[in-house]
Amino acid sequence: xxxxxxxxxxxxxxxxxxxxxxxxxxxxxxxxxxxxxxxxxxxxxxxxxxxxxxxxxxxxxxxxxxxxxxxxxxxxxxxxxxxxxxxxxxxxxxxxxxxxxxxxxxxxxxxxxxxxxxxxxxxxxxxxxxxxxxxxxxxxxxxxxxxxxxxxxxxxxxxxxxxxxxxxxxxxxxxxxxxxxxxxxxxxxxxxxxxxxxxxxxxxxxxxxxxxxxxxxxxxxxxxxxxxxxxxxxxxxxxxxxxxxxx
Amino acid sequence: xxxxxxxxxxxxxxxxxxxxxxxxxxxxxxxxxxxxxxxxxxxxxxxxxxxxxxxxxxxxxxxxxxxxxxxxxxxxxxxxxxxxxxxxxxxxxxxxxxxxxxxxxxxxxxxxxxxxxxxxxxxxxxxxxxxxxxxxxxxxxxxxxxxxxxxxxxxxxxxxxxxxxxxxxxxxxxxxxxxxxxxxxxxxxxxxxxxxxxxxxxxxxxxxxxxxxxxxxxxxxxxxxxxxxxxxxxxxxxxxxxxxxxxxxxxxxxxxxxxxxxxxxxxxxxxxxxxxxxxxxxxxxxxxxxxxxxxxxxxxxxxxxxxxxxxxxxxx
Numbered sequence: 001x002x003x004x005x006x007x008x009x010x011x012x013x014x015x016x017x018x019x020x021x022x023x024x025x026x027x028x029x030x031x032x033x034x035x036x037x038x039x040x041x042x043x044x045x046x047x048x049x050x051x052x053x054x055x056x057x058x059x060x061x062x063x064x065x066x067x068x069x070x071x072x073x074x075x076x077x078x079x080x081x082x083x084x085x086x087x088x089x090x091x092x093x094x095x096x097x098x099x100x101x102x103x104x105x106x107x108x109x110x111x112x113x114x115x116x117x118x119x120x121x122x123x124x125x126x127x128x129x130x131x132x133x134x135x136x137x138x139x140x141x142x143x144x145x146x147x148x149x150x151x152x153x154x155x156x157x158x159x160x161x162x163x164x165x166x167x168x169x170x171x172x173x174x175x176x177x178x179x180x181x182x183x184x185x186x187x188x189x190x191x192x193x194x195x196x197x198x199x200x201x202x203x204x205x206x207x208x209x210x211x212x213x214x215x216x217x218x219x220x221x222x223x224x225x226x227x228x229x230x231x232x233x234x235x236x237x238x239x240x241x242x243x244x245x246x247x
Numbered sequence: 248x249x250x251x252x253x254x255x256x257x258x259x260x261x262x263x264x265x266x267x268x269x270x271x272x273x274x275x276x277x278x279x280x281x282x283x284x285x286x287x288x289x290x291x292x293x294x295x296x297x298x299x300x301x302x303x304x305x306x307x308x309x310x311x312x313x314x315x316x317x318x319x320x321x322x323x324x325x326x327x328x329x330x331x332x333x334x335x336x337x338x339x340x341x342x343x344x345x346x347x348x349x350x351x352x353x354x355x356x357x358x359x360x361x362x363x364x365x366x367x368x369x370x371x372x373x374x375x376x377x378x379x380x381x382x383x384x385x386x387x388x389x390x391x392x393x394x395x396x397x398x399x400x401x402x403x404x405x406x407x408x409x410x411x412x413x414x415x416x417x418x419x420x421x422x423x424x425x426x427x428x429x430x431x432x433x434x435x436x437x438x439x440x441x442x443x444x445x446x447x448x449x450x451x452x453x454x455x456x457x458x459x460x461x462x463x464x465x466x467x468x469x470x471x472x473x474x475x476x477x478x479x480x481x482x483x484x485x486x487x488x489x490x491x492x493x494x495x496x497x498x499x500x501x502x503x504x505x506x507x508x509x510x511x512x513x514x515x516x517x518x519x520x521x522x523x524x525x526x527x528x529x530x531x532x533x534x535x536x537x538x539x540x541x542x543x544x545x546x547x548x549x550x551x552x553x554x555x556x557x558x559x560x561x562x563x
Contacts, residue, residue: 003369011357081352085409088319088340088347088419089370 001095008069008103013110018068021170022111026061027118030054034123047211050123054115055206056179058139059199061111063173066147067166069104074154075162078241097151097238104147105140112136127210135209142202145226146173148234149198155237173199198226270333272297272417272448273318277327279472280313287313289472290327297416300439300449302463304456310472311452312350315421318450319347331417339417343371346415348406350422354394360405361390364412371413383441384408385434400431407435411442418442420451424458436462491547492522492530498540508533 012018034050047055077083086096113136119125127135150166157165174180176190177199183191194200201222208216273295280288288310295301303311316322317329320337331339339345355363361377368374375383381390384407389397397405403426410418420439424432439462443449453459459466460480468476496504496518504513509526524530527546534541 001370003366007355007358007362007366010362011355014357076356080356081349082355084321084349085347085352085354085406087321088345088349089367089413090341090343090372091370092341 001091001099004091004095005099005102008099009106012069012073012103012107015068015073017072018065018107018111022061022065022068022107023114025064026057026111026115029060030057030115030118031122034119047207048125050119051125051127051210052182052207054119054123054125055135055139055210056203057115057119058112058136058206059177059203060174060179061115062108062139062143062202063146063199064170065108065111066104066143067150067153067170069107070100070147070150071153071157071166072163074100074151075157075159078155079159093238100151100154101147104150105143108143108147109136109140112139131209131212135206138209139202139206142198142205142223145198145223145230146202148227148230151234152230152237155234155241173197176200177203179203196222198223201226270297271295271330272299272332273450274330274333275314275318275327276329278314278317278324278329279326280310280317280322280324286472288317288324291469291472291474293318293467293474295417295448295450297448298443298446300443300462300464301451302459302466303450303452303469304454304459304466305452305469306454309454309469311454311469312421313472314469315347315349315419315450315452319345319419343373343413344416345419346410346413346417347419348410348421348423350425352406354402354405354409356395358394359390360386360392360394360397360408363394363405364390364408367409367412371415373414374412375414380408380412383411384438399426400428403427403431403435407438415447417448417450420449422452422454424453424455432458490524490527492524492527492534493543493545493547494520494534494541495543496520496539497542499538503537503539507537 030053034053037049037053074083083096087093091099116125116132116136149169153162153166153169176194177197178186178194179199183194183200186194195218201219204216204219205223208214208219271294273293275291275293278288278291278293279286291310291314293303293314303314305311313322317324318331318336320335320340329336332342332344334342336345355366358366364377364380368377368380377390380386384404386404386408389401389405392401394402394405403423407423410420418439424435427435436458439449439451451462463480466476466478466480467474496515501513501515501520504510504520504522507522508529509524510522510530511525512523514521514523522530531544531546
């Protein structure tokens with residue numbers, strides 16, 4: 001199991017799509033937007049511009065990291081028969097699936113931490129040590145529903161549509177979730193939709209912690225609901241595929 | 248990860264990964280499986296003893312892959328039961344007793360061959376050493392290569408290495424040589440024999456009759472989801488004891504041929520004649536004394552291909 005996990009992680013971090021979209025892109029976007037909007041403007045949440053953007057890009061990087069490690073990858077492995085081959089080894093199906101989940105979350109960490117590092121060094125985002133730790137830990141845990149969503153795609157979608165579908169979700173969840181443009185400047189209906197998305201809830205968690213605020217029951221509720229929903233869909237999809245794995 | 252043991256057999260229960268002596272390796276009784284209205288297996292009985300190499304022979308769509316999938320726990324049967332080393336197929340797989348090479352199953356993408364094999368070895372309780380594995384599967388310098396950049400033949404060798412990496416007691420192969428040329432096929436069966444020579448049991452599905460004849464101790468023929476023969480290759484041939492006398496008829500009447508001694512049936516392609524005979528000695532002597540003009544005499548037995556086609560024909 002340990003060998004399986006480490007090899008899965010090594011594969012993910014070698015993936016060009018992961019390196020470009022999960023690691024390089026959020027850093028690039030951060031530098032671009034923070035440079036454009038300057039260091040002093042205030043946006044939603046009452047946070048300084050660079051801090052607010054940092055949290056949004058951490059959420060963005062985390063989202064693609066967990067997606068790239070699950071959806072398209074699992075769909076491809078099912079299509080080429082590797083999933084079946086793995087099932088005739090002593091690795092149990094439950095270990096194989098939980099291994100994917102753990103891998104997705106682990107490879108999200110460097111993507112998230114590097115945005116934080118970029119923000120701290122390039123735009124002097126200052127947070128206390130405990131605040132940094134709480135921010136990264138909370139947002140890391142908050143990526144769980146997105147990772148489960150990736151698993152669901154992997155077991156539901158065919159190899160041909162898994163990547164475009166994941167990409168579409170990535171853009172939709174990013175834009176509608178307020179990671180590009182704050183929800184507060186959007187029409188009311190869009191705000192309502194945005195607040196129900198896991199991406200907005202994930203960023204909200206980070207914004208509140210960076211702003212020194214307390215708990216955020218609404219965001220936690222949204223994340224919990226997405227965790228349950230995505231987890232259930234992933235489980236059902238896996239079961240359905242499991243019985244057909246050998247056909 | 249510790250695999251739970253589900254009390255395998257009565258008496259001294261072997262632990263996970265342990266095998267009792269004189270135990271049937273594979274035991275299938277009345278295995279049946281349908282996909283919708285299509286019957287893939289209609290009640291298969293199969294027994295494989297330790298150390299045997301058994302071929303599961305049949306045409307495409309006979310139910311071979313379904314049988315293999317059931318015996319590996321990849322599918323569950325509608326009716327009947329499959330036991331591998333006295334336990335459920337999934338349990339036998341979980342205990343590391345089984346290695347398999349599946350049809351159309353590719354390798355984990357994006358890793359090096361050595362990384363892949365190290366990972367797979369790590370999943371088994373008592374794997375083959377990496378050095379032995381390189382020898383057994385003829386991997387040569389492939390360990391450092393990316394899995395996605397192997398040629399067809401190289402990928403096949405790595406798939407074989409993946410199947411035996413855990414030093415399984417039972418090796419199951421589903422049409423393993425489908426994509427190989429003749430030379431690769433020969434090399435592959437040499438590797439299987441080396442592996443079987445370590446006291447291992449091998450069960451393989453094939454629709455290449457020659458392969459079953461060459462490699463197996465016993466051939467189980469299935470067609471339309473049923474077992475229609477279960478014998479050593481030689482016995483399958485003997486069971487249809489028909490032999491043939493072939494020659495080119497230079498002079499004389501075709502009609503006379505049926506009257507020669509021992510002849511059961513006559514076929515001809517223009518002047519090239521095939522006599523099916525139950526006594527070729529008698530047929531040849533009566534041909535010599537018949538006054539017919541002939542050349543290019545050839546006496547032979549049926550090959551497995553012909554036996555097989557007849558078996559399939561009889562069952563339908």
